[in-house]
Amino acid sequence: xxxxxxxxxxxxxxxxxxxxxxxxxxxxxxxxxxxxxxxxxxxxxxxxxxxxxxxxxxxxxxxxxxxxxxxxxxxxxxxxxxxxxxxxxxxxxxxxxxxxxxxxxxxxxxxxxxxxxxxxxxxxxxxxxxxxxxxxxxxxxxxxxxxxxxxxxxxxxxxxxxxxxxxxxxxxxxxxxxxxxxxxxxxxxxxxxxxxxxxxxxxxxxxxxxxxxxxxxxxxxxxxxxxxxxxxxxxxxxxxxxxxxxxxxxxxxxxxxxxxxxxxxxxxxxxxxxxxxxxxxxxxxxxxxxxxxxxxxxxxxxxxxxxxxxxxxxxxxxxxxxxxxxxxxxxxxxxxxxxxxxxxxxxxxxxxxxxxxxxxxxxxxxxxxxxxxxxxxxxxxxxxxxxxxxxxxxxxxxxxxxxxxxxxxxxxxxxxxxxxxxxxxxxxx
RNA sequence: GGAGAGAUGGCCGAGUGGUCGAAGGCACUCCCCUGCUAAGGGAGCAUGCGGUCAAAAACUGCAUCGAGGGUUCGAAUCCCUCUCUCUCCGCCA
Numbered sequence: 360x361x362x363x364x365x366x367x368x369x370x371x372x373x374x375x376x377x378x379x380x381x382x383x384x385x386x387x388x389x390x391x392x393x394x395x396x397x398x399x400x401x402x403x404x405x406x407x408x409x410x411x412x413x414x415x416x417x418x419x420x421x422x423x424x425x426x427x428x429x430x431x432x433x434x435x436x437x438x439x440x441x442x443x444x445x446x447x448x449x450x451x452x453x454x455x456x457x458x459x460x461x462x463x464x465x466x467x468x469x470x471x472x473x474x475x476x477x478x479x480x481x482x483x484x485x486x487x488x489x490x491x492x493x494x495x496x497x498x499x500x501x502x503x504x505x506x507x508x509x510x511x512x513x514x515x516x517x518x519x520x521x522x523x524x525x526x527x528x529x530x531x532x533x534x535x536x537x538x539x540x541x542x543x544x545x546x547x548x549x550x551x552x553x554x555x556x557x558x559x560x561x562x563x564x565x566x567x568x569x570x571x572x573x574x575x576x577x578x579x580x581x582x583x584x585x586x587x588x589x590x591x592x593x594x595x596x597x598x599x600x601x602x603x604x605x606x607x608x609x610x611x612x613x614x615x616x617x618x619x620x621x622x623x624x625x626x627x628x629x630x631x632x633x634x635x636x637x638x639x640x641x642x643x644x645x646x647x648x649x650x651x652x653x654x655x656x657x658x659x660x661x662x663x664x665x666x667x668x669x670x671x672x673x674x675x676x677x678x679x680x681x682x683x684x685x686x687x688x689x690x691x692x693x694x695x696x697x698x699x700x701x702x703x704x705x706x707x708x709x710x711x712x713x714x715x716x717x718x719x720x721x722x723x724x725x726x727x728x729x730x731x732x733x734x735x736x737x738x739x740x741x742x743x744x745x746x747x748x749x750x751x752x753x754x755x756x757x758x759x760x761x762x763x764x765x766x767x768x769x770x771x772x773x774x775x776x777x778x779x780x781x782x783x784x785x786x787x788x
Numbered sequence: 789g790g791a792g793a794g795a796u797g798g799c800c801g802a803g804u805g806g807u808c809g810a811a812g813g814c815a816c817u818c819c820c821c822u823g824c825u826a827a828g829g830g831a832g833c834a835u836g837c838g839g840u841c842a843a844a845a846a847c848u849g850c851a852u853c854g855a856g857g858g859u860u861c862g863a864a865u866c867c868c869u870c871u872c873u874c875u876c877c878g879c880c881a
Binding site: 363368396397400401403404405407408410411413414415417418419421422427430431432433434435437438452585605607726728730734736 | 834861
């Protein structure tokens with residue numbers, strides 16, 4: 360959600376900056392709604408004021424035992440027009456809010472302008488892709504070859520885009536998330552959180568998934584009314600921890616992390632990544648969230664991105680960091696770095712983490728604030744990033760650490776989490 | 789699932805139809821006093837959204853006492869619905 364004050368004072372700038380993201384902002388419509396709002400609001404509040412004064416006078420008159428019939432009729436007359444005014448005020452305010460909730464965030468000045476992912480800019484690389492003296496297998500061939508990855512049974516249970524891991528592969532998956540959590544809590548100053556996997560609509564509105572992206576979510580009906588949504592990322596529950604909270608400045612920065620499953624309907628991705636574990640309805644992720652002072656949010660973005668990178672460095676996985684262009688960023692973000700890990704079977708880099716500074720976009724929706732130097736409530740800035748996607752990390756480990764015989768070596772940092780297992784081989788069923 | 793109690797400002801807590809955005813306390817900020825270890829005195833101190841205004845400050849209006857609706861000239865206070873919290877019973881990992 361954007362600052363409505365900014366819209367009122369600098370509409371042209373907002374329009375121009377949103378245009379760089381391919382968002383067509385109907386300024387004329389906004390102006391018209393604002394004018395209508397102002398007109399109705401002033402009129403309504405004037406009437407309310409009159410009513411309040413008159414009612415107060417009635418109370419005072421009654422206390423003195425005076426007759427108040429005339430005054431009561433007067434207020435009744437005010438109320439006749441007031442009811443309609445209040446209704447139209449509610450209506451225009453709801454329409455304005457819906458209009459504003461639809462807006463994406465303004466991109467930061469340092470974000471390259473572009474239309475699609477082809478305009479994203481690489482900022483750095485780590486590691487050198489390994490050269491193989493045998494034909495590389497992709498993670499599906501590896502996993503299924505070892506008898507540890509089973510899409511067929513998963514589809515019997517749940518349909519497409521689900522998977523079953525077995526034995527040491529399942530353990531590798533667990534080892535990865537444990538390793539990530541330990542690293543972030545021990546070395547990067549994050550507090551581990553266990554959070555709900557089902558949340559209400561207000562929570563999703565806070566982080567920006569609703570109302571616009573409902574189609575991407577799974578939901579479950581809740582008895583008499585309403586529903587719960589399955590979280591598409593732990594960003595949602597972690598960030599909403601501070602919804603409707605006024606923090607002390609000393610509380611900042613807050614660094615939170617959680618390992619959760621994530622559920623995405625993947626509507627609109629038909630035909631994309633149908634093979635393998637890359638795009639599933641259910642996947643695990645260790646998420647990083649920071650709640651920070653507005654002055655420090657860009658430093659925090661660099662830091663948070665570094666925390667995610669550290670995981671890949673320790674795992675010895677080659678990657679690159681790219682900055683998303685204006686046209687490719689998520690709606691809530693002002694600036695996003697994607698980290699892409701090297702997948703030898705695809706001979707390409709694939710996204711494994713996305714780290715964003717949302718500035719006050721989510722904070723404004725959530726009314727997440729802190730008391731600043733002047734003791735005034737001020738919106739915090741929120742950041743989030745994958746630290747990192749567990750399933751995709753496992754894919755990367757499988758492919759990058761595969762051996763000629765179809766077994767997979769376990770990266771050194773994971774071996775303690777694997778009970779000393781150094782090579783994942785074929786296991787008896 | 790059954791029965792009961794409750795939800796008020798950053799926190800605690802008073803307030804059952806009118807001058808209540810709300811006593812008192814704690815915390816916090818400023819000032820005064822005081823050489824000392826939870827000392828005393830005074831003042832200030834909710835949030836959101838408007839209007840005057842380019843903006844800040846200032847002034848001012850409206851809304852908000854869990855949420856929504858209703859009764860009333862007037863609702864924190866009365867009525868209805870819902871949500872949440874707590875206690876007891878049942879069930880359960």
